[in-house]
Each structure stands twice: as C-alpha cells, then as structure tokens.
Amino acid sequence: MKDMGTDTNTNTVLVLGATGKTGRRVAARLRLHGTPVRAASRSGDTPFDWSDPGTWDAALRGAAAAYVVPPGTPGPVHDFVARAEAAGLQRLVLLSGRGADTWGDSSFGLDMRDAEDAVRASSLEWTIVRPNNFDQNFSEELFHAPVVAGELALPAGDVPEPFIDVEDVADVVAAVLTSPGGHGGRTHELSGPRSITFAEAVDVIARATGRPITYKQVSPTEYTAALVDDGMGADDAHHLADMYVLMERGVISGTTDGVEAALGRAPRTFEDYVLRTAATGAWDR
Numbered sequence: 469m470k471d472m473g474t475d476t477n478t479n480t481v482l483v484l485g486a487t488g489k490t491g492r493r494v495a496a497r498l499r500l501h502g503t504p505v506r507a508a509s510r511s512g513d514t515p516f517d518w519s520d521p522g523t524w525d526a527a528l529r530g531a532a533a534a535y536v537v538p539p540g541t542p543g544p545v546h547d548f549v550a551r552a553e554a555a556g557l558q559r560l561v562l563l564s565g566r567g568a569d570t571w572g573d574s575s576f577g578l579d580m581r582d583a584e585d586a587v588r589a590s591s592l593e594w595t596i597v598r599p600n601n602f603d604q605n606f607s608e609e610l611f612h613a614p615v616v617a618g619e620l621a622l623p624a625g626d627v628p629e630p631f632i633d634v635e636d637v638a639d640v641v642a643a644v645l646t647s648p649g650g651h652g653g654r655t656h657e658l659s660g661p662r663s664i665t666f667a668e669a670v671d672v673i674a675r676a677t678g679r680p681i682t683y684k685q686v687s688p689t690e691y692t693a694a695l696v697d698d699g700m701g702a703d704d705a706h707h708l709a710d711m712y713v714l715m716e717r718g719v720i721s722g723t724t725d726g727v728e729a730a731l732g733r734a735p736r737t738f739e740d741y742v743l744r745t746a747a748t749g750a751w752d753r
Contacts, residue, residue: 469596473559473714474574474597475573476581478505479503479504479532479533479647479648480503480505480506480530480531480532480533480567481498481503481504481506481531481532481533481534481535482496482506482508482514482527482531482533482535482557483495483505483507483508483527483528483534483535484508484509484516484534484535484536484537485508485509485510486505486507486509486512486514487507487509487512487536488537489604489608489609489634490508490537490563490634490637490638490641491507491509491535491537491654493634493635493637494535494642494645495507497639497641497642498642498645498646499637499647500724501642503645503646506527506531507690508527511543511706514526514527515527516574518538518539518548519539519544519546521544521547521551523549523561523749524548524551525555526568527743528551528552528555528557529555530586531555531557532557532558532559533557533558533559533560533561533645534552534557534560534561535561535563535641535645536548536560536561536563536583536587537563538562538563538564538579538580538582539579540579540707541579542579542581542582542583543582544576544635545562545582545583545586545587546585546586548581548586549586549587549589549590549592551737552590552592553562553590553591553592553749555624558592558593559592559593559594559644559645559648559652560587560592560593560594560595561594561595561596561597561641562584562587562592562594562596562597563597563599563641564580564581564583564584564596564597564598564687565577565580565598565599566598566599566659566720566724567578567598567657567719567720568581568584568598568602569581570719570720571714571719574710574713574714575706575707575710576707576710576711576713576714577711577714579744582595582614584593585597591653593648593653594652594653595644595651595652595653595655595656596654596655596656597637597640597641597655597656598630598655598656598657598658598726599632599634599637599658599659599660600629600630600632600658600659600720601629601631601633601659602631602632602633602634602637603632603633603634603636603660603736603741603742604633604741604745604746605631605731606669606673607745607750607751612750615670615673615731615751616751616752616753617682618672618679618680618681618682619681619682619683619684620631620666620681620683620684620687621683621684621685621686621690621691621692621694622642622666622684622712623682623685623686623687623688623690623691623709623712623716624665624666624685624712624715625685625716626627626665626733627665627715627716627717627718627721628661628663628665628668628721629663629664629665629666629669629721630659630660630661630662630714630718630721630722630723630724631660631664631669631738632658632659632660632727632735633735633738633740633741635736636658636660636727636731636735637658637659639727639728639731639738640656640658640726640730640731643731644656644668644730645732651730655707656725656726656729656730657726658724658726658727658735659722659723659724659726659727659734659735660723660736660737661723661725661735661736661737662723662736662737663721663722665739667683667685667728669683670682670683671683671747672738672739672742673742673751676739676742676743676746677746677751677752679751679753681751686743688709688712689709690711691705691708691712692706692708692709692710693703695708695709741742
C-alpha cells in the first residue's frame, strides 16, 4: 500500500465529525501534513449525517481512508462500512472508548462497541483509537458551564481518571492516517500520564485561574435528574450517568503507554492543558 502522504491523487482522507472535538483537530493536522482532507459534517461543505444514509456515498466517493466518529446509537456503522468497502476505501480509523472490551454488562458505550464490531469484521485495514475522557471536557461543552459557574457536580468519587489531552488523541489519529505502517489491525489504548480524581482536576483549574471552583459528588440518580432538568433527553441522561458507574469500577483508572508507543513521546499533562486553557480566558466569567 502506498504511503497516503505521498500521492495526492489517491490519499484523500474523509474526516467525519469534522467540526467536533477530535475531527477538527485531526483535519488541521492532515492539512498541515499535505494530505487532502474531505471534512464532513451535518452542516459542512461535505454533508454527512448518520441518520441520513443518502449523504454517505458522496462523502466516501474517491476517498482512500476515513476517520470515523461513530453515532450515539448502534447499527449505522455496519452499513457505513459496507458502503465504504463498495466505494473502494482502503482504511478506517475509528474513535472508540478506553477499554471498551472491559465494560462487561454496562449499558454505557453500546454504540462504540457496536462500531468496533463493524470495523473489525470489515475487509478494510482498520485501527481503533480508545482514549480516556478528554481534558477538554472541562473547557468545551460537557463540564464547561458548571466549572465557569463555580461548581462541578458529578457522580464520580475517589476512583481516579487518567484524563487525556485531545491534542494527543488528534496527534495519534493523524499519525496513523499519514504513516499507516504497523497500525493496521491494532487498538491504541490512550491515556494521560497520571490518574487524578475529578476533585483534584477541579482544584488544579481553581488554583490556575485564581477562582473559587469546587467539586461536588452526587448520586447517579441526582445527576440524571439534573441533566433532564437542563433539557437533556432521559435516555441520553441515563446513558451518560452509566459512564460514571462504569468508571467507579476502576476498569479504566490506570494509565497506558499508548501515546508514547504511537508517537515516541509522553502524553501531555493535565496541568499543561490547564495552563494553556486558562491563558485563553475560557474559564473567566
């Protein structure tokens, strides 16, 4: 197989979720590398909607590889993979979740595990990237508003999490897409360099910003009710709460050498992320 970074006629990479946390960062890295990018999203120049299979074929046409951020429901990735094979795609890189095969009977992550099954069963060269929770959850969407308001309340206790910088995730994905040798059929488990609790993470942000920000542990039931009160659908709220129940088992609390194995360097620290982000004013009122 040709190195996708050397033939601009055959190395176009389809990036799904190109406006999302990882997708936009992966697309930027590929462009800087000189790899043609087809950035696909619901509202982008290349329309792509998991709920509308009519948008898939045009997005796939002529692409050699794809970065796949799966939808929140099981099923569609199987059909997408079949379309990708028919379109002549050569490789897929799938974003999943850390330790997906250790989640057992948890109701969390059925979408990601189903997507992994679809990719592994395909005839394509595939790589799966499984990161821990992102550092950027504290500054982009998910936890941002509560942190700015001064209190983050979650059903997470003393079991630590090796949060990973999404910049490291994007670096790994881009490296896999531009230097495919040795990545085919592999699953990269990615974590940050050390595990910290949510309370410790919030304390780091508070100290760096000089603002009073606290962490409060609540029950999964309380958390679900709060999400629903904020307008989230009940099913999505239960799904998100189940993630914390899974985390409390400790199955994803340890660190991995995945970033170093893929990139030849250590992952960025949580403190480095906080210092960079605090300087942008992201947590200012």
